[in-house]
Amino acid sequence: MKRTHPSPTRRSLLKAAALAAGLGIGVVGVAQAQDKAPIQFATLMDFTRVYTFLTSEYSQGQQDYIKLVNMEGGVDGRPIKLIIKDHASYPERGIAQYNEARSDGAVFFDFLSTPVANALMPRANEDHLPMIAFAHGRADAADGQKFPYVFPAAAIYRSQAALLLQFIDEHEGGLKGKKIAFVHIDSPFGKEPIELLNKVSALKGFELKLFPYPVPGTEQAATWTEVRRYRPDKVIIWGAGPGQAVSIRGAVGNGIAPKDIHSVIWLSESDMQSFTGDTVVGLKRFTAVNTGTSPAILKRIVDKVITPGQGSGDKAKVGTTYYNIGVASMAIAVEAARLATKKLGAPLTGEKLKQGFEMLKDFTAEGLMPPLTITDKDHQGGGWGRVSEWDGKQWAPKSDWSHAFQDVVWQLIREDEAKAKK
């Protein structure tokens, strides 16, 4: 029996065409879906233990900014998904969360904790996954040759101390012959600027005396008795969280004028709520990003995220120091992702994102921060900042964006690296 193939009818041809078209659309759809899959950023932070003074406001700024970015189309049409977890500053927990987020496809990390960041810096380098340590962490993280995947992306602690000294030198009667008291928490963070202070002391001819106080800094009475007896011309306080308020009380209670007190970056509007009226007006602080909601980027967050009720936290915190630092940290990462995708193409990988960071040139996040230029050598971005003064209600800028003693900062980084090699 001769088997004959039925000739295709018009109807069957149409069916086949429809099926093929359907399959084709499906394949394209899958490809498009993969192409537009979210870019994952992991913000693994300490919400519950040591860095509690900072994390909630910082994370709120990051989340609100990412909402804005996603509302405005994401990066190359891809939304950004934040993986947010609490490691409570326990390195072992941070490492476990890092591994999980890495398995889930995260290409960028922010740990906001010196112990966890230090534990994971070598891993980030091995895995070729960029991490940010905005204005904190180890000084040698600024060296892009040593840590290619770690980005302080703002003034490291030594650059902050350098800028405070320069401000005293240029705006407060000079450093020469002055007595500077450095009152610091007795931890690696508190000790970080000491070598720089010693070097600049020798350069500029001022006397430096160190006054450590124990962790967590809640009891400093004996320290401030000693400081007062030293009769310093200027005091630099170097702590964080509740210890900062105790330091300020100790200083003022021992007759030191607020105008002569200068602080590390970690002193926010929330910390200053402890002081009513004009009791500490004139106190100064290193500032890495502008505060308030005037910068264009903040205005858009307010208009598109906060006002429609899409904000991630307390409205009153929008525009505070730590909130804006959170926005800045995420704006830097998003801009790096944009540049990487534009110049190197999708999909975004850790290697591409690293190069994106190193393409940042004069990036200000729409006026939020000083011009940031990162190179393959300098991951600090120049060590820029300014000095702000507490006016009783807010931090008012007292100087233009600037940087100081960067030759000394880098000399110390090289010396540290040479010591580490021995």
Next chain:
Amino acid sequence: MSYFIELLINGALTGLMYSMVALGIVLIYKSSGVLNFAQGAMVMIGGYAVWLLAETGLPITLAIMLALLVMFAFGLLAERVLLRTMVGQPIIMIVMLTLGLDIFLRALGPGLLGTEPKHLDIGIGMAPLILGDVLTNRTYAVGGVIALVLIALALLFFRTRLGTKLRAVSDDHVSSWSVGISVERAVAISWGLAGLCAVAAGTMWGAVQGVDWSLTALLFPAVAVVILGGVDSILGALVAGLAVGILGSVIPGYVDSLVGGSTRDVVTSVVILLTILIRPYGMFGREDIERI
């Protein structure tokens, strides 16, 4: 010389502030034989309670009074819900339970109220008290006076009928039961009284530094105080508080600038180690002799 005197006075006042925390530990130990490792967290909760009530617009004095009631009730509740279920269990397990309570409270307070330090204004200015060439912190001075008052009240309380019952309970639970004393009630009252101490300490320390998790760190110096003074001695909490505070002020005052680091925690640790090695029951603690 005035430097030494200032370190001495400020150290003594700080030590009295530690005594407020230590007193809570002593009161619980005296009635139940349990070292309460949750006292630091109770201090934090006491501080939060005052802040929360003050935030509602209440005058600070009224807020403190209400917080005292709240924390006394908290103490009673802790006995009823936690301690009573542990009757007959090894004492080490009850101590572990207090550690669990400490962790729970440390998570609960900041978790519910936010992690940023809360400002607690109790109306004491930042201007120091000036005594000749010696400056002292007004808040510490007020705290020292409050600590002395609390210790005096505790000493008087243990001379009352109820206090005598608590002393009996601290001697022997079974014998106390056999003569009709409610051991559970006595233990509950001691936890309630520890709650009052927590409010006092949380308010004064909170006024110095703000209210946040770091108040729980007061447990460390408070444990040093109870070990040195004797874990069952109210007078010991006073004397050892002064000793720990003064040593932790005077020695760092002369040594820190020489060694380039803070030695206060080292001093406190040495106090704990030496006391345990030389006089394990502390300066004023009762040395129990057991027949074996």
